[in-house]
Amino acid sequence: METKNVMIVGVGGQGSLLASKLLGFLLTEEGYDVKVSEVHGMSQRGGSVVTYVRFGDKVYSPVVAAGEADFIVSFEKIEAARYANCLKDGGKIVVNIQQIDPMPVITGAAEYPENVLEELKAKGVFVDEIDALSLATEAGSAKAVNIVLMGRLAKYFDIDKEKWIAAIEKLVKPQFVEINKKAFELGYSM
């Protein structure tokens, strides 16, 4: 199988590392060769963060370059657009429509590009918008945005829903399993 590429992007502190861990674990269980690449440190402090998940028969590079991503899962609206050039022709963007102003917007040095997803759609990019923050809150914790988005991504994957749930049970702390299972269901069924 040709290597598939998923990028998980967002703002430092949004919980994208758990999402990539979940995906990496699940795909390994499915028998794929998997690489998950992340950057720690400076970028955790509210900066733009990106994690790469690659899987297939044999994965070499730990990173995804321009035009290679099958999926971009974005935890924030404009972060999806920031990395849109990484999307492959026919690739899909799953995006949480939450808006988190970056510092240049907060200080008034730049404007938040409200309509950038519309622009991408007009260029023929597949964009699946989801209000993951509301769904996560409904599930019981605003922090479950990551699992709502994984639920949404699961719709596009040829892996049984039960296996995703099993991975959540395995990786999430026992006291948060129920919330996260609910979050997954909400993302999946929306």
Add this chain to the structure above:
Amino acid sequence: MKKMMLGNEAAARGLYEAGVRVVSSYPGTPSTEITEYAAKYDEMYCEWAPNEKVATEVAFGASLRGARSACAMKHVGLNVAADPLFTLSYTGVNGGMVLFVADDPAMHSSQNEQDSRHYAIAAKVPMLEPADSVEAKDFVKEAYEISEKFDTPVIVRMCTRIAHCQNAVELEDRKEIPVPEYVKQPQKYIMAPANAIKRHPFVEERTRKLVEFGETSPLNRVEKGTSNEKGIICSGTCYQYVKEVFGDKVSVLKLGLVNPLPEKLIRDFAASVDKVYVIEELDGIIEQHLNKLGVPCIGKELFPPIGEFNQATIRAAFGIEQPKSVAADTPIPVRPPVMCAGCPHRGLFYTLAKNKITALGDIGCYTLGSAAPLFALDSTLCMGASVSGLHGFNKVGGADSEKKTVCVIGDSTFMHSGMTGLVDIAYNGSNSTVIIVDNSITGMTGHQQNPTTGYNIKGDPAAAVNLEELCHAIGIKRVRVVDPYNLKQCEDAIKEELAAEEPSVIISRRPCMLLKYVKPKPALKINPDKCVGCKMCMKLGCPAISIKDKKAVIDATQCVGCAVCEQLCKTNAIEA
């Protein structure tokens, strides 16, 4: 059993399986997790040392006493540890010793892009470079074999894309290695001139033997391609990018032992292909080696010494078509890292900026005080440099400079190498004002304990350095503590200490609000009837505050109720 592991976690597993007993390190991205994961194994004694030099010397002591030992650091940490390393090369080891160094091409979390391979060459010690997590574990175990067989410390070079990439690793059992009786060997371990002069020929002979070892070691391997047109020499990450682009279409010489480099192996490989390419991130070290051997190759002319590569870099260099991609035309505003909402550093930096104070900065979260809108810092060089730099700055600037210049350094960085600068200030009678921003943790690298926090790497209670007493003992009479959430207290202290005719230390103390034991207060709210949209609160650069429809709004999911903004609001529009 197979497990998905970060390169750093796999390296730690390698330490465990290799029977290592002692690991001492100072945190630094992207090396930190090696020691954090090592500390999860009770069979190994692990610790955070105050700096990399100490860590390396602890590992030396453990090796001298006969146990396998390790230390880990980021690339710039090796600058600090270079002193013991260069002479450790002469003494060699008793128990095997490995020094991890993690390079950071593209500077994801670093102040420079130095290539650590130069240290292996300069110190004349072998260096291994794994290309994924599987190799990270295997190479660590091999490194101990080399260390003991050739009587040398061994450097294992990681880099961001190996250290922070996970792939599946097969777990094996730990091999316990008994610690032998201690035998005194002064000729080997007392590096006074009479002994050292005899060890240098040993070092040169060892390098010769290591070159020979590298000719046939499986650490270096040739992967024959389906075509002989191109032969690519590479190591680490670059190997992965080359395989990603070419698969088995080209011949590859993958180097795992990157110092010393083999000679015959490279000549034979070059003879087997039409054209040799050397692909290496950062400096052209392998390329220079080929130049020395007289083997024609193409290297840095196609692959620049700046930043990190990926598969697109390789495609571009060889004129291979890139995949199609689309991008938004609308510019996307940058999203730089920022001080968190409720960060205790913010109030202090606001006070410095407001009073137009020159501030020499240091390495840590507080380096972010240099960013918009505070722009509160004037320099950031290396660990500890703010304190000693301030002394030099004031020696030139004189009384004028002493009245409006400070340095800002974190608690962990002060313990690392700031306190020696303070000794210089006290000893040489510098009228300087040093601010220690004590957030009770090593923040930027992800919350590691340090000698001031009262806890060790395992989270168990430990002796804590009392910063006030330490500064007094160094010879500073004026030492005072302020709460950075209290702007007036900060401003008064800074003005008074700058005015004082002797050196002083201000400790700006409040724990990082991301620490688990710090309980946030309820979020504050803006009363829109009172807010006049003056944007005073925006001067703090707090990510929880923004302007909507000409009024300030506070993001309740981010605000921790630190109330620094409340102290700035002239219309009392910020309410609990």
